[in-house]
Amino acid sequence: MPLLEIRNLTVEFATASGPFRAVDGADIVVESGDILAIVGESGSGKSVMMMAMMGLLPWTATVTSDVMRFDGQDLADLSTRERRRLMGKDIAMIFQEPMSSLNPCFNVGYQIKEALRQHLGLDRKERHNRAIELLEQVGIPSPEKRLNVFPHQLSGGMNQRVMIAMAIACSPRLLIADEPTTALDVTIQAQVLDLLTGLQRDTGMAMILITHDMGVVAETAERVSVQYAGQKVEEQPVTDLFATPHHPYTFALLAALPERATEKHLPTIKGVVPGQFDRPSGCLFSPRCTFADETCKSTPPAVQPASLGYARCHYPISAKTEETA
Structure with a gap:
């Protein structure tokens, strides 16, 4: 049984100009001890998907799914009290901006200890x-001195470490890291990633990395x-994805990496992610895709088999196609 299983997740936000679909039929399966990365441009629904699972979206959001289970427990049917017992203890999240996630009115020691008090019931000395x-x-x-400092007295990297400490305080079985290295310099980025992978290896927890x-x-x-645009367009083991991407969007993302550039100018993906009013009737990536034809523009693509990376594409790129692209 998967630790986390989400099938056909859809999230719509009510706006003054009509509903906006931020997540469109997304699927996720995470096994115990697994490290899954969810990648895509800003606006592709990565964070919204995890916030929906944790029940952290505002009242303007409508969340539907065929399956949303954690360790066999139906997350959609949880009461508010049951959800509060689960989130922060068995499922924890490192949020994207530590300076806006940590409470500026309380020192970091109080904020860490509060999670321990709520979920583990430790006494003052134990906390x-x-x-x-x-x-x-x-x-x-x-560390003992740092318990008494406030978030504004710490650097961005230190605040990120405090967020990680809060997230792992109750030894979660699933850790969600939402852009954990954003706005950090390269040296601190490497330290934070080493810290997360080390913790995952030592504790055996599963991790979802949003980036x-x-x-x-x-x-x-x-x-x-x-x-892409709220839809999962491909999923593969990391080595296979980098070696043989099957969806044109994945191919374009990898082609834009500086270490893969073969020309003087770095390749880019033209256009932008479709929003509320410009979603195509066919493939959502078709306006930006160099391979798109009339079928792509008019007919939503089916999901391909695992051998083609579950690519949501009419004409997935094979190894042979990629050599001639």
Whole structure:
């Protein structure tokens, strides 16, 4: 049984100009100990999908799915109290911006200890010792002194480490890392990624890494799910994806990597991700795809078999096609 299974997830937001579909029939399967990367441009619904699963979206969102289960438990039928017991303990999330996720009015020690009090029921001394242990585990020097500082007194990298400490405080079985290296310099990025992969290896937890950085994916993930305009367009093991991408969008993303550039100018993907009013009737990527024809523009594509990376495409790229592209 998968640790997390989501089938045909759809998220629509009510707006003054009509409903906007941010996630459109997405699927996710995560096994225990798995590291899944979800990649795609900004606006492709990566974070919304995870927020929907955790029940963190505002009242303007309508969430539907065929299946949404964690360890066999139906997440859609959870009461508010049951969801609060599960989220933060068995499922934890490192949010994208630590400075907007940490409460500026409380020191970092209080914020870590609050999670321990809510979910584990530790007494004051146990919470204090565990908080020191967590800060030490994530590589924060002088952890006992750091318990009393406020978020604004720490650097971006240190705040990110505090967020990680809060997320792993209750030894979650699934950790969701939403752009954990955004706005960090390259050295700190490497440290944070090493920290996350080390924690995953030591604890055996599953991890979902949300990112748009393909370099991070190559170094960290085991499987990659590529998302575009709210739809999953391809999923493969990381080595296979980099060697033989099947969806034109994945092919274009990889072609834009500086280390793969063969011309003087770095390749780009023309156009933008479709929004509320310009969604094509056929393949959502067709206005930007160099391979698109009239069928692509008028008919939604079916999902291809696993041998073609579950590509949502009429004409998936094979190894032979890629050689001549």
